[in-house]
Amino acid sequence: MKSLQAFVKDKRKEAGLTQEEFAEKAGVALTVIRKIEQGKNDLQLEKVNHVLKMFGHVLAPVSLKAFSTGNNETSEDLL
Numbered sequence: 001m002k003s004l005q006a007f008v009k010d011k012r013k014e015a016g017l018t019q020e021e022f023a024e025k026a027g028v029a030l031t032v033i034r035k036i037e038q039g040k041n042d043l044q045l046e047k048v049n050h051v052l053k054m055f056g057h058v059l060a061p062v063s064l065k066a067f068s069t070g071n072n073e074t075s076e077d078l079l
Helices: 004-014 019-026 030-037 045-055 064-068
Strands: none
Touching: 004 030, 004 045, 019 030, 019 045, 030 045
């Protein structure tokens, strides 16, 4: 399973877009794209989803209940 940063960077490059072009098309600031591609942890889920929607994906919060019931699905499994 690819990390979020690898997924976004690979998809952006496949589309032939610079970070600046991609940020504009996704409707987010350039810093959001840079933070995602650098693997930063201080990201807002809403901003990440703006980016992922460009590729037909979204991330959803995972509840603590999912962990206590033994469900091993992670947010990356949704990619």
